[in-house]
Amino acid sequence: MPAPTEQLSTLDRVRREIERAALRTRNGIKLAAGVSKPKVGQTPKDVVWTFGRAELWHYRNESVRFTPPLLIIPSLVSRSYILDLTPGNSLIEALLQAGLDVYMLDWGVPDERDAKNRFEDYVDLAIPAAIRQVCRRSNTSEVNLLGYCFGGVLTLMHAAHNPSSPLRSLTVVATPVDFPRLGPLVDVIGRTELDVDSVLGDDGNIPPQLILQGFRSLAPMGDITNYVNLLDRMWNDDYVAGHQLMNGWATDHIPLPGAVARQTATRLVRDNALMTGRLELGGDRVSLTDISVPFLAVLGARDTIIPEAASAPVMDLVGSSQKELLRMDGGHVGLVVGKSAHRKTIPKLIEFLQQRSEPLT
Amino acid sequence: MKIPSWVEAYTAVQTRLEPRLQELVSTPTFSQVVAVAATLRSTVGRTVDGVNARVLHTLNLPAGTDIKRLRRQVGDLDHEVRSLRLELSRYVEEHDDAGTD
Numbered sequence: 001m002p003a004p005t006e007q008l009s010t011l012d013r014v015r016r017e018i019e020r021a022a023l024r025t026r027n028g029i030k031l032a033a034g035v036s037k038p039k040v041g042q043t044p045k046d047v048v049w050t051f052g053r054a055e056l057w058h059y060r061n062e063s064v065r066f067t068p069p070l071l072i073i074p075s076l077v078s079r080s081y082i083l084d085l086t087p088g089n090s091l092i093e094a095l096l097q098a099g100l101d102v103y104m105l106d107w108g109v110p111d112e113r114d115a116k117n118r119f120e121d122y123v124d125l126a127i128p129a130a131i132r133q134v135c136r137r138s139n140t141s142e143v144n145l146l147g148y149c150f151g152g153v154l155t156l157m158h159a160a161h162n163p164s165s166p167l168r169s170l171t172v173v174a175t176p177v178d179f180p181r182l183g184p185l186v187d188v189i190g191r192t193e194l195d196v197d198s199v200l201g202d203d204g205n206i207p208p209q210l211i212l213q214g215f216r217s218l219a220p221m222g223d224i225t226n227y228v229n230l231l232d233r234m235w236n237d238d239y240v241a242g243h244q245l246m247n248g249w250a251t252d253h254i255p256l257p258g259a260v261a262r263q264t265a266t267r268l269v270r271d272n273a274l275m276t277g278r279l280e281l282g283g284d285r286v287s288l289t290d291i292s293v294p295f296l297a298v299l300g301a302r303d304t305i306i307p308e309a310a311s312a313p314v315m316d317l318v319g320s321s322q323k324e325l326l327r328m329d330g331g332h333v334g335l336v337v338g339k340s341a342h343r344k345t346i347p348k349l350i351e352f353l354q355q356r357s358e359p360l361t
Numbered sequence: 362m363k364i365p366s367w368v369e370a371y372t373a374v375q376t377r378l379e380p381r382l383q384e385l386v387s388t389p390t391f392s393q394v395v396a397v398a399a400t401l402r403s404t405v406g407r408t409v410d411g412v413n414a415r416v417l418h419t420l421n422l423p424a425g426t427d428i429k430r431l432r433r434q435v436g437d438l439d440h441e442v443r444s445l446r447l448e449l450s451r452y453v454e455e456h457d458d459a460g461t462d
Contacts, residue, residue, distance in 0.1 A: 051443065051447070052439070052443050111436070112432045112433055112435070112436035113435070113436040113439035113440060114436070114440070115433065115436050115437075115440075116436065116437055116440040117440065121440075121444065125444060125447045125448075126447075128451070129447050129450070129451070132451075132454065183387060184383075184386045184387055187386075187387065187389075187391075187392045188392045188395045188396055188399075190392075191389050191392040191393070192392050192393055192395075192396035193396075194396040194399060194400065195400070198399055198400050198403035198404075199399050199403065202429050202432075203432065203433075203436075204433055204436065217386045219379070219383075220379065220382035220383060220385075220386060221375050221378065221379045221382060224371075224375075225371075225375055228368060228371045229368075232365060232368045
């Protein structure tokens with residue numbers, strides 16, 4: 001074992017500090033100049049269908065061993081590349097290596113053309129159309145559906161409102177259902193009569209900066225703490241790269257369409273419609289008890305963005321006879337990114353999906 | 362590895378301060394203050410936009426609010442067209458499937 005710091009001679013310590021100071025300066029300049037940003041979303045893929053700003057991606061996989069394919073629905077407020085962060089640290093990559101045929105419906109960056117998008121546009125139009133595309137391209141009649149974060153909410157609504165949708169199974173990861181339990185993130189909507197229209201940007205959508213402010217309120221000193229830790233460990237290339245990746249994603253939100261924001265405020269937060277069964281989509285009363293396909297919910301016990309109290313009740317709401325809860329000891333991002341995710345969460349996810357698939361002959 | 366004293370000092374401050382700040386942002390009063398600030402900012406913005414628009418319209422010039430309105434109208438049209446396109450493709454597919462069967 002290397003000698004502990006306390007046993008280093010004064011000369012060694014001085015030498016080490018000089019080296020670290022040089023590395024700090026070098027990395028500091030790189031960070032300030034914005035160079036050497038790690039590349040994200042590198043897994044090879046093809047755009048196979050578009051719908052406005054949304055794109056359906058089909059990830060290339062020469063060794064698909066299971067059917068039906070998996071369709072992933074990411075969040076509406078953050079970038080989808082968190083699911084394909086970097087080579088070696090990518091949920092998508094792991095799913096492909098497990099022999100799955102993987103598609104993702106990326107929402108793109110909404111603009112004024114998306115301001116009128118309502119839940120119905122995603123749940124009853126875009127997702128069914130994407131499922132049809134997936135079935136046609138992979139020559140199957142069913143898909144496994146997986147939703148991450150707010151994308152999970154969309155998949156729940158889709159499955160509940162479209163019982164005849166050709167789903168083999170449904171998986172939701174870090175997905176809230178008891179919205180008032182999201183705490184400071186939604187308190188300003190839930191506890192006040194704030195008119196959502198008053199915070200819309202010029203394009204009719206909730207500006208990403210506002211979404212970021214909401215997330216920042218969860219950890220008021222989080223940004224300062226991040227920078228203090230970065231300054232302390234700026235000599236460490238791996239730490240700097242990790243900081244760039246995670247801080248980059250965590251501050252890289254996309255606008256939330258105004259109409260969806262209004263529905264979220266009134267139906268999901270103020271009415272708590274998913275919990276009370278009072279959700280209405282396209283004039284129909286929608287209840288999660290109508291979901292009957294095999295179901296898996298994955299949540300992080302240390303998730304501060306979607307706390308367990310907001311996500312766990314989904315198990316009581318979903319009507320499936322086969323349903324499993326996977327409660328991991330991780331945070332929001334840690335469910336899909338990092339060593340712990342690759343050691344614990346992702347293998348369980350793959351096991352669930354493979355059990356709901358058939359080997360290709 | 363020994364933690365530098367300035368990091369230790371920050372951690373000590375953060376450990377004491379963060380729970381209090383979290384408590385503060387969780388209070389109904391904080392939510393009310395944020396809501397009032399957002400409404401106020403929106404009202405002021407609309408008032409300023411209104412004054413600007415009146416001045417520019419007097420000179421027969423389009424104002425930012427006109428452009429904004431046009432962008433939204435184009436956006437609404439795009440939304441309608443997209444929805445119709447999907448409805449149509451679904452109809453065609455169902456029609457084709459029925460024909461195949």
